[in-house]
Amino acid sequence: MIALVFGVGVTLSIFSCKHSPLGMDEDVTPIDTTGNNNNPDTSTAGTPCDPNVVYFEWDILPILRSNCALSGCHDEASHEDGVVLTTYEKVMSTADVDPFRPGNSKLYKMITDNDPEDRMPPAPNQALSSAQAGLINQWIQQGAKNESCDQNAGVCNTDNVSYVQDIRPVIQNNCLGCHSGSAPSGGVLLDSHANVAAAAGNGRLYGAISWQNGYVPMPFGASNPLAQCTVDKIKSWVDAGAPNN
Numbered sequence: 001m002i003a004l005v006f007g008v009g010v011t012l013s014i015f016s017c018k019h020s021p022l023g024m025d026e027d028v029t030p031i032d033t034t035g036n037n038n039n040p041d042t043s044t045a046g047t048p049c050d051p052n053v054v055y056f057e058w059d060i061l062p063i064l065r066s067n068c069a070l071s072g073c074h075d076e077a078s079h080e081d082g083v084v085l086t087t088y089e090k091v092m093s094t095a096d097v098d099p100f101r102p103g104n105s106k107l108y109k110m111i112t113d114n115d116p117e118d119r120m121p122p123a124p125n126q127a128l129s130s131a132q133a134g135l136i137n138q139w140i141q142q143g144a145k146n147e148s149c150d151q152n153a154g155v156c157n158t159d160n161v162s163y164v165q166d167i168r169p170v171i172q173n174n175c176l177g178c179h180s181g182s183a184p185s186g187g188v189l190l191d192s193h194a195n196v197a198a199a200a201g202n203g204r205l206y207g208a209i210s211w212q213n214g215y216v217p218m219p220f221g222a223s224n225p226l227a228q229c230t231v232d233k234i235k236s237w238v239d240a241g242a243p244n245n
Ligand code: HEC
Pocket: 004, 008, 065, 066, 170, 171, 174, 175, 176, 177, 178, 179, 185, 186, 187, 188, 199, 204, 205, 208, 209, 214, 215, 216, 218, 219, 220, 221, 226
């Protein structure tokens, strides 16, 4: 495990983390597409998630984890500029989040900076998508809370799973920060249908997200797997031959 973490550190430490804050307020319509995580808080077991609420644990943290909380950047050890983006408490105490006011929050200003040198994540890393920035905007507008709900309450429909509707958004928010670019983690690229289908076809995609023996559990560093319904949908799509639908 230590060797693993060290290896990731070496791979990722080439990323630059310099920036200076300057930001634009943006009016984006967020789409909540993540479907991430089992519910770690048993007190909300059985409470269905409200589609209008942005949940830090499964909507925001996966985005920060795969794009920002990397070695050399904003993990606990590197804490560039004193900013640590690994937990709710750390985000609230180090990233200058002003609840209800995204335009006043450094976290939001940094990710929407127009200058690629100042923006977070900095070039050559890709900017967050407007949907991801929109989610962070909406989370702050809702008071930057740490609400909980049960992602597995309700019915899980695994019929006719669509790559575009169901699979790609999950990959984008939970995986792509590490599995894109010229040096993707583990040599696994997930930036196109063809590449995701390749990982599906060789069994590594499902092995990794279902935390099977013999595979490194994904999302890397997460304390829980993706929501069971999300895992089941991905399995159904893989079993259907990973179509580009
Ligand atoms: C924080 C970075 C990070 C995130 C986020 C992440 N991964 Fe990974 N992934 C890695 C690293 C690092 C490895 C290589 C691990 C190793 O080989 O020790 C890896 C390996 C893999 C592998 C190969 C596993 C194996 O044992 O063969 C697959 C498949 C994979 N990731 C898929 C995903 C998927 C799907 C997601 C999102 C649900 C995801 N990853 C999220 C960093 C990440």
